[in-house]
Amino acid sequence: MSAFLGPIHHWLFKKIKIVESRRSQVITALQKRYGDEVTHLIEELEKEYGEKIEGRPLEEMVGENPIHGFLQAMIAKVEVGEGRLAAAVINKYKGDGFHLLLEETEKHGRETGKTAIQEKSLKELSPKEVHATLNDYFLQGMPCDHVTTASPRSNKLLELQHSRCLHKGNWGVAGAPFMEMCCFANIWIGGFVQAVKPGMRFERHVSVASGGSGCLAEFSIY
Secondary structure, eight states: OOSOOOHHHHHHHHHHHHHHHHHHHHHHHHHHHHTHHHHHHHHHHHHHHOSOOTTSOHHHHHTTSOHHHHHHHHHHHHHHHHHHHHHHHHHHHHHHHHHHHHHHHHHHHHHHHHHHHHHHTOOSOOHHHHHHHHTTTSOOSOTTOOOEEEEEEETTEEEEEESSOSSHHHHHHHTOOHHHHHHHHHHHHHHHHHHHSTTEEEEEEEOTTTTOSSEEEEEEEO
């Protein structure tokens, strides 16, 4: 193997796999809702997506490839794959498909939050600690992509700013609607936050998708 694999690489790979698992959960829900009607659509998208990441050791997948480029390619794979699925579903099923995606995405966020509680033995968390926990599960580009500023405003409020959207390029390649994909990201985070800290909410007030130059969000205890 040409590249040394350290904890940070496995940390990022875990977050990449979470995106794939969200996509898989949505596919299961689509098949349950629409049955054979959606089968051909899913089969074509699976051909484009290629071999699944889940269940395959990182060391085996990397081989002799440089680790940085490999992980960037994996981020593109899962985000483009999820975007293509969302675009196809919204195009075919319109509002009903969109709301199904929202429902399953929020559900996956809550389930991931419950997993985080078990893995980290979480108890009472401040907004800052919730954001730090979220960062271990929500895929937000590469570790070297420094676009986020977290600013505690009180012990009950954390302000989060993103100077640019790290997902936009991959969603664009997928032909996915930017605003809808932003909604999915927000509702996943909201579900995660509610699971790890009942009584806390996540709200995004400004986004690149809605025309902002950056994103502004808050984690707040109410």
